[in-house]
Amino acid sequence: MRNDRIAVFVRESRKAAGLTQAEFAIRSGLGLRFVHDLEQGKETVRLDKVNQALAMFGMEAVPGRIERKAEDEQP
Amino acid sequence: MRNDRIAVFVRESRKAAGLTQAEFAIRSGLGLRFVHDLEQGKETVRLDKVNQALAMFGMEAVPGRIERKAEDEQP
DNA sequence: GACTTTTATACCCGAACGGGAATATAATTA
DNA sequence: TAATTATATTCCCGTTCGGGTATAAAAGTC
Numbered sequence: 001m002r003n004d005r006i007a008v009f010v011r012e013s014r015k016a017a018g019l020t021q022a023e024f025a026i027r028s029g030l031g032l033r034f035v036h037d038l039e040q041g042k043e044t045v046r047l048d049k050v051n052q053a054l055a056m057f058g059m060e061a062v063p064g065r066i067e068r069k070a071e072d073e074q075p
Numbered sequence: 076m077r078n079d080r081i082a083v084f085v086r087e088s089r090k091a092a093g094l095t096q097a098e099f100a101i102r103s104g105l106g107l108r109f110v111h112d113l114e115q116g117k118e119t120v121r122l123d124k125v126n127q128a129l130a131m132f133g134m135e136a137v138p139g140r141i142e143r144k145a146e147d148e149q150p
Numbered sequence: 151g152a153c154t155t156t157t158a159t160a161c162c163c164g165a166a167c168g169g170g171a172a173t174a175t176a177a178t179t180a
Numbered sequence: 181t182a183a184t185t186a187t188a189t190t191c192c193c194g195t196t197c198g199g200g201t202a203t204a205a206a207a208g209t210c
Binding site for chain 3: 020022033
Binding site: 005006009043044046047050051054055058059060061062063064065066 | 080081085118119120121122123125126129130132134135136138141
């Protein structure tokens with residue numbers, strides 16, 4: 001599993017909005033299965049669906065510099 | 076066609092690197108067809124492939140605020 | 151600890167992605 | 181303008197996504 005940035009963003013935004021995956025699926029017009037997969041960081045999802053989810057929060061997928069997690073840093 | 080941010084970024088980065096679509100396809104391990112589709116802004120591409128392309132420039136798909144183009148602005 | 155809600159998996163299957171390769175069209179260059 | 185190179189488009193087709201639904205597991209509540 002990877003692609004945490006988008007997965008984490010969607011999950012946290014959804015929770016912040018007080019929605020369950022099921023509710024979010026309905027409101028966004030996406031399938032529950034997809035919402036789950038997306039939040040799990042599934043890498044092979046389709047970009048249009050990802051954007052459909054991000055659009056719920058005024059966001060979209062854009063290029064961003066890859067950044068290491070703190071744990072991976074060289075001391 | 077939509078998803079210009081990623082499409083434009085890949086196209087311009089590739090050209091800046093002095094690569095043709097064919098060369099870029101080979102180096103990135105992606106299909107020529109996909110590279111073309113991506114640069115055309117095809118929306119239904121798979122995220123892992125998009126990231127595979129962006130990774131060539133140290134980038135990845137991340138959530139970003141949707142921004143209108145200047146032309147769409149209300150005067 | 152029993153009950154309710156939410157999240158995680160599984161299955162079936164139509165729809166569509168993407169690779170490779172061939173060809174057409176457009177853009178560069180000599 | 182002819183020749184060369186790059187980009188766009190098309191075909192065949194194996195692989196896989198994602199919807200819907202059912203169920204299991206986990207998390208949260210009283």
